[in-house]
Amino acid sequence: MKNTLMRWKLPAVCLIWQLAMIILFGIFIRYNEESDAHWIKTKIALNISSDLENDFYFRYPSFQDVHVMVFVGFGFLMTFLKRYGFGSVGFNFLIASFSIQWALLMQGWFHSLDYNDGKIKIGVESLINADFCAASVLISFGAVLGKVSPVQLLIMALFEVTLYAVNEYIILSLLGARDAGGSMVIHMFGGYFGLAVTRILYRANLDQTKNGSVYHSDLFSMIGTLYLWMFWPSFNSAISNHGDGQHRGAINTYASLAACVLTTIAISSITEKKGKINMVHVQNATLAGGVAMGTAAEMMLSVYGALIVGSLTGVISTLGFIYLSPLMEKYLLIQDTCGIHNLHAMPGLIGAIVGAITAAAATEEVYTKEGLIAAFAFEGRFEGRIPTIQGGYQAAAFCVTLAISLVGGIIVGFILKLPFWGDPSDENCYDDEVYWEVPEDEPLYSVQSTNTPALKASSNGDSQ
């Protein structure tokens, strides 16, 4: 049996990293002009008449929706495992809480460093971007779910957030690609990174006994699914341009997701010989339509375009769960617990392509001259760029993301393979008992009440 004792390792990593966060925040992080008390003067200087022009009011509702997606959405989506609910929702909570802090720093250094004073200035958009980065880490978590220790997860998060920020800087700031909902930045990156990690951590003798659901764990999982599904329009529009950009991003994502549900259920039913629907598909593939809208949602894709993308992605994602995942496990030795290849990597890839095509096809007639400049930020260093060129840069961004995520995932996978991180043995995977104090489950309610003496004996230990 492996040594899975977390008593010193996990507290040490948590406390040292939290201490590092405090020191680095102390040195670098400051309020930006909209969250600083100087706002009262900034308004006068910028001739702003109303507090409503503070970005807080444009983005805070979307931020909270994204926040729910990250903590409840991803956390509960993964509770489908019959014996890994605590690990799913609890480790999700832990690594997201670390990732958002580290992301504020990493993204800050790359994107919002004030060169006058060397400080990172943060506001509500920084919080959204930090949550986005955490989402990418949680996607990767889905691939290794149940097979790693919390220390491994924290180490993965440390490296993944770092590489995420590098990739984001290259494709958004250097290449000038657009990716407001993160088909590339978030989903492709987190997806391929996680697949690479789980490939390196391949377990030939993995005990799959506990890799399955029970009736109520599937319902808990649907809580996650629905919150992801409902709030995805906010996810894809949270950092889009004020006004029509956010508005259109929400509409396109809404349409794509609705279409995706119908095609997912169609394919799920048609591929099972009794025509029954599979909850795994409903829990996961219905969301692929949101992933595939990540790049193009804010663009003038047209609503029926969104329906087409959502419909096709639902089909592809569901087929991926049915046919591709088993093949990937058998031939590529990729054990992908949550099927992130089908929910994030492939749909993210589709989203990147849709985005590149939509960008390349943009015209002044559709966007207006000023609208085109605003939509694609053909300003500053990208002044004068034209849509077809933009399409090329979108494709370049796609390639960069693929390369960095795969190479990064492989390297991090080898780091996580080191023997002292406390990962579970093959027969203890997908089991909360390894890292959590688990209450003894007694026979349920009414049976108990007829049988109190036995009960008293067995449950003394778990009182709160």
Next chain:
Amino acid sequence: MKNTLMRWKLPAVCLIWQLAMIILFGIFIRYNEESDAHWIKTKIALNISSDLENDFYFRYPSFQDVHVMVFVGFGFLMTFLKRYGFGSVGFNFLIASFSIQWALLMQGWFHSLDYNDGKIKIGVESLINADFCAASVLISFGAVLGKVSPVQLLIMALFEVTLYAVNEYIILSLLGARDAGGSMVIHMFGGYFGLAVTRILYRANLDQTKNGSVYHSDLFSMIGTLYLWMFWPSFNSAISNHGDGQHRGAINTYASLAACVLTTIAISSITEKKGKINMVHVQNATLAGGVAMGTAAEMMLSVYGALIVGSLTGVISTLGFIYLSPLMEKYLLIQDTCGIHNLHAMPGLIGAIVGAITAAAATEEVYTKEGLIAAFAFEGRFEGRIPTIQGGYQAAAFCVTLAISLVGGIIVGFILKLPFWGDPSDENCYDDEVYWEVPEDEPLYSVQSTNTPALKASSNGDSQ
């Protein structure tokens, strides 16, 4: 045994209808001026100084609340059944996803067709209205829950959305009735439609064995209840006038719902001989106060008026569950799984009456002259209308809704009675096994760990 095989029927319906949506959206649906890239020019043309004037910022937070009510609220509310959790939340997901697409078209043709170019222009308010229409279908779903196939549900949704749009057009556009939170349009319509359908689908030998809850299914259901309850102020104010209209709609609904909880629990306790509270009432009747505010929430009803309406509706709804539902099943042959008569139909009817009286009692003193015109839209074809007349039109709208929903429900009921839609046999009602792949439930957690060998044998099949 009936043939419940869905393998070809369900995929065919899903795929054909989704294809039809794509084609019709391609022909008809376009972004409106606030979600189109031309917004940058529209702002100049309309002399709008801030992107915040985009309707998105007035309505998007309310939209997301409504969206949660439709997918999590209705979906989880119905998971109270011990063996029908997948069907409740899964079919809810499916038919709502279809309904919102079809509603965008149907409501668009009636309400937002641009006669210059023959296109439907959509924005955030269209999404809210589509969600409202889906809510109406889900209400009807509650009546037939557990007794129909997904194909029947999709067919019901197709017709119900169509009739909903017709009814909405007649009462709002032709009669000029006000119904921002849909006491008539949504709740009465969905309620009486569903009751008519379930009457036609009456099963004399229905096996009620599985028509009941277990401890944890009742808790899942409370998730639905609470989200409906909490976000109902958003529901009733989502499409009200900007400013005081939305503000007042939220306050009135908040007050009505709070009162409704106390009277529901009072009546639940007083009618049981041991004085115990019944979860069915807490899950359902507590919401009736929101339904009954659907028409009058945006009006100057006064907060204590809202408390009175909420209090009375809680009493009536709870009494309905206790006394009326069994009578309706026995004498009217109406098998109403979720008790939608008590939660939607009756409270919607009360809401319609309250709305008519409140409208008729409106005065310029209370509203101001301009406020009265704005509140009741006494503009355009309704210019010069006075409150007492408005009250009459509200009453007319009530009658129209009742007629269309009942007649429509009867006709659709007969369509759904056709023998080839794959509905379950009497003994398989309320059972997920018919349409879903259901994981085998093993003894729970700690028992399992002492008993691993047996486990391995039984759970190989359901790994993900």
Next chain:
Amino acid sequence: MKNTLMRWKLPAVCLIWQLAMIILFGIFIRYNEESDAHWIKTKIALNISSDLENDFYFRYPSFQDVHVMVFVGFGFLMTFLKRYGFGSVGFNFLIASFSIQWALLMQGWFHSLDYNDGKIKIGVESLINADFCAASVLISFGAVLGKVSPVQLLIMALFEVTLYAVNEYIILSLLGARDAGGSMVIHMFGGYFGLAVTRILYRANLDQTKNGSVYHSDLFSMIGTLYLWMFWPSFNSAISNHGDGQHRGAINTYASLAACVLTTIAISSITEKKGKINMVHVQNATLAGGVAMGTAAEMMLSVYGALIVGSLTGVISTLGFIYLSPLMEKYLLIQDTCGIHNLHAMPGLIGAIVGAITAAAATEEVYTKEGLIAAFAFEGRFEGRIPTIQGGYQAAAFCVTLAISLVGGIIVGFILKLPFWGDPSDENCYDDEVYWEVPEDEPLYSVQSTNTPALKASSNGDSQ
């Protein structure tokens, strides 16, 4: 056995109090100028150009987040008990619904009485404050969870809301303390009040058998935890100043909470000999970072300051659960079901101290001259007050809160100790059977289907 029959008591209390609410609302409560139809004239009078300046748009999204915290957050957090889920979520629903109504009146009399007409004018901020007051009652509920009758809870709520409003008036209006997120007003008050009540209600022979969780009840509880955690930034910023105040309040709380998660898990793991994480800590102590930000969130604490506060509070709260709670039960005879001392009272106390220090350290350099006046409301009767003096008043507010909550709690405790409120006997504590109709739990899903005849016999009673 005690007489726990609720049949006449509970309905009587609910109905009489609801009737009283209607009458008092009729006499006192009116719409304020932003929710009244006269808004259309108010806008002109105040030279407001846009409906967006209506406070509704500044605060409604935060209000809804707070609303979710009160009803789903607190309600589900307490469902960790294996047999008390109905009571947790159901009584939470009941007493919160009463408390918000009574709070609108009590807070209205103290804070928003219009002396011209003797009416209380309410708007969205009133709803937030009413929810805040309900939160305080629910905190106290956590201490007595499982050991009292619903009638006792309603009586506790009546007195606690009253005292809450008195304390709030003294410390905010008379002393001029700042406490936007309620470290003192909400958490210290509710915490110490509840601890005093449960001390007086001490049960020497309490049967702790059912005071524990099962696997799925711990997952239900995590729903509550996560919604509280995610929306706490809204809680602490909901009634802050428009603009930078709300913006900064959200950022500080976000940071503090993230840090708190890491230190909670570190301490949870290090204190258990096998290094396993305890769900009790994850469910509760992770939230302490939000409580401790209640006073200082809107101040220029700096983000790293928030991280320090969150980190330390996570450590202290977790240690409290492990070491302090057993000692308090043993030596102080305080039986604190949910550990509110560790989650609310102590962190609230820390928050009060942090707030006092942060206020005392405020400078014009950091805030600007106008910003300082705005941030601390050095206007009207507090014109000319300086930060160091403000720090003193914050400390005074702390003492007042402690005194009122403890004395009030003791008195209310003795009232609740009267023998006719229907509290459960020692062996029936933590058991839903006493006050709720509980469905019989049969063996779960697939076992059932092989065993239908037995089933039919046993479940006829609980059909809906």
